[in-house]
Amino acid sequence: MSGIQFENVSKYYQDGAGSKLQILDNVSLSVQPGELVAVIGPSGSGKSTFLSIAGALLQASSGEVTINNKNLNQLSPNQVSKLRLDHIGFILQTSNLVPYLNVLDQLLVVKKMKGKITSADKMFAKELLKEVGLGSKLKKFPEQLSGGERQRTAIARAFVNDPDIILADEPTASLDSKRAFEVVELIAKGVKTRNKAAFMVTHDERMLSYCDRVYRMNEGKLELVEG
Amino acid sequence: MFLATRELKHSKWRFAMIGMILVLISWLVFILSGLGNGLSSLSAATFKNMDAEYVAFEEGARHSMSRSVISENLVQDLKAHEQVEDAAAMGSHVAVVLKEGNEDDSEKIDVSILGIEPGSFLEPSVVEGKPLTQGGDYQVIINDSLKEQGIEVGDTLEIEGVTEILEVIGFVEGESFNHLPSIFISIDEWRSIHFAAPGSDMGVELPVNAIILQGDSIEQDKLESAIEGIEVTTKKEAINGMPGYTAENGTIMMMLGFLLVISAFVIGVFFYVLTLQKTNQFGVMKAIGASNLFLTKAIVSQITLLATISIGIGIILTYGTAAILPAGMPFALDPMLVFSYAIILLFVSVLSSLISVRKITKIDPLQAIGRVE
Structure with missing residues (x-):
């Protein structure tokens, strides 16, 4: 099964007094290629932890996470960073671009992490940037871009290594409504046309119309919101 | 990158x-x-420039030319040793010289007068003039930095406190000893300058300061025990033994x-x-x-x-x-x-x-x- 699967995933921390701090409580979720799934919930509900586990940045305390048929529990730290590079595209809050790279290099650096940059890579990166409407800003640095443009660069960056899943962490956090809609629309479009399994953590309920399914996270439990 | x-x-x-x-x-x-x-x-340029590996001093001299007096006769004994390829005597003497004709005290020059066997491996090649010859009668070859003092080939130099007059016959390059420009002279004539005072040779026959040795396979201990009254050091140790070095x-x-x-x-x-x-x-x-x-x-x-x-x-x-x-x-x-x-x-x-x-x-x-x- 491709895409990403969570099976009874729990995450808890043991505090000093021996009591258990439960962040995620038996979460199960499956996202298939071509699907955009949103997880909403108040802050502190465990959304970010959930996303971190999905992105192989954090290990689940129990349960199994499978990305593209690979069980994350069985990977070494090096394999995990390789898995992130090859199979996961991150879109982070406020884009988090590298300040000294121009828009095109923001994408190429991901290619560079894998090895050599080929001219085909360059073509692909330019094509992606054209799709997000940055075709004319390839040589601009992040400080010369608006918030929306930065976030669109980050979207293109998430897709550049042709990952299997796309993870978005509050991608609209610092944007006004108009830009926010554009950004989510771009993510949705990318997910559909390139057939990626994507899930987005957000507290912005205006964006949910673009999503195939919406889950609500509450005190570590995940429940489907009926559309 | x-x-x-x-x-x-x-x-x-x-x-x-x-x-x-x-x-x-x-x-x-x-x-x-x-x-x-x-x-x-x-x-120590003169030491460094020497095509040699070891130096023999008087026993107890602790690697210092100025503390060491040995006999030149030892050169033959050392040459005869199987590990020594060649050997040549050397002596050093710090002196003040004045170009003949100059009267002014401010034109005095401090120099190192180095006695060597003419034609031995210790003699540097001249860049101007002629090399030393046996029995040259106080002919010298001097470092070319002395040209700045207006000294030319053919000039004569008085040595303070000694009656002998030196005649400049050639220039060498980059030779200095004890921070002073080197003046090379035949070892016999050096002896008469350095041991001018009676008894200053401490009874050593044909005294010199050191004997410089060529030979890659010299074993210091063996040489010291084979020949009485010497200590053998590497050239590097001898350089380190120079005052102030x-x-x-x-x-x-x-x-x-x-x-x-x-x-x-x-x-x-x-x-x-x-x-x-x-x-x-x-x-x-x-x-x-x-x-x-x-x-x-x-x-x-x-x-x-x-x-x-x-x-x-x-x-x-x-x-x-x-x-x-x-x-x-x-x-x-x-x-x-x-x-x-x-x-x-x-x-x-x-x-x-x-x-x-x-x-x-x-x-x-x-x-x-x-x-x-």
């Missing part, structure tokens, strides 16, 4: 400042090394050492602070898949690039400085020495990047999630 060069280009001024510090440090390192080299050749060299080496340590800290701390500032950025890159190796390569290549450029500029500045330094300054740049200090500086710089590398490997990509910067 991908990240390294782009960041260098983007934050030119920030890196130009640290580069500038590195330029100044390397400049100072090269100048000091030139000065050290110049001083040590001033101190170790002290001078030690001072300069200590400064160089401190400079290298300082440069390591300056570069190390600068890049470490830079790395701390970029913690979040590195975290994000790790989250999108950068390995530790990738980020390590970026920072190490950045430091290597910056250090190479800075050291290169330092070398250019050093040669520029050398060109305008007054000729009398004991400053001698040895390209091999400059090259090796450049390599050491580069190595130290790269080594200092390791504290940043250690920091990078500890950055958790998790901090990229759920954070608004």
Whole structure:
């Protein structure tokens, strides 16, 4: 099964007094290629932890996470960073671009992490940037871009290594409504046309119309919101 | 290199400042090394130039020419030893000379008068005039730095306190001894100058200060036990035994050492602070898949690039400085020495990047999630 699967995933921390701090409580979720799934919930509900586990940045305390048929529990730290590079595209809050790279290099650096940059890579990166409407800003640095443009660069960056899943962490956090809609629309479009399994953590309920399914996270439990 | 060069280009001024510090440090390192080299050749150039491996002194002289008096007869005994390829006697004498015809005391010159066997391997080749001959009657070949004092071939020199008059027949290059320009004379005539006072030869027959030995396979112990009354040292030990040589060299080496340590800290701390500032950025890159190796390569290549450029500029500045330094300054740049200090500086710089590398490997990509910067 491709895409990403969570099976009874729990995450808890043991505090000093021996009591258990439960962040995620038996979460199960499956996202298939071509699907955009949103997880909403108040802050502190465990959304970010959930996303971190999905992105192989954090290990689940129990349960199994499978990305593209690979069980994350069985990977070494090096394999995990390789898995992130090859199979996961991150879109982070406020884009988090590298300040000294121009828009095109923001994408190429991901290619560079894998090895050599080929001219085909360059073509692909330019094509992606054209799709997000940055075709004319390839040589601009992040400080010369608006918030929306930065976030669109980050979207293109998430897709550049042709990952299997796309993870978005509050991608609209610092944007006004108009830009926010554009950004989510771009993510949705990318997910559909390139057939990626994507899930987005957000507290912005205006964006949910673009999503195939919406889950609500509450005190570590995940429940489907009926559309 | 991908990240390294782009960041260098983007934050030119920030890196130009640290580069500038590195330029100044390397400049100072090269100048000091030139000065050290110049001083040590001033101190012992004649010794260093000798095509020899070992030196035989009087037993108990503790590697010092001035403390040692042995007989020239030992040259034959030493030559006869199977490990010795060749041997030649040498004597040194510090004197004050005055060009004949000059009356003014301010024109006196301090020199080292070195007695050697004419035609032996100790005689340096002349760059002007004629070499020494046997029985030349106080003919001498002198270091060409004395030309600045207006001395030419054919001039004669008085020696203070001695009646003999020296006749200059040739010039040699880069020869100095005990910080003084060398004057080479036949060993027999040297003897009559050095041991002019009766009894100063302490009863030694045909006294000389030392016998210089050629031979790669000389075993010091065996030679010392085979021939009575000598101690055998390597040429290097003999140079270290020159008055003031170790002290001078030690001072300069200590400064160089401190400079290298300082440069390591300056570069190390600068890049470490830079790395701390970029913690979040590195975290994000790790989250999108950068390995530790990738980020390590970026920072190490950045430091290597910056250090190479800075050291290169330092070398250019050093040669520029050398060109305008007054000729009398004991400053001698040895390209091999400059090259090796450049390599050491580069190595130290790269080594200092390791504290940043250690920091990078500890950055958790998790901090990229759920954070608004």
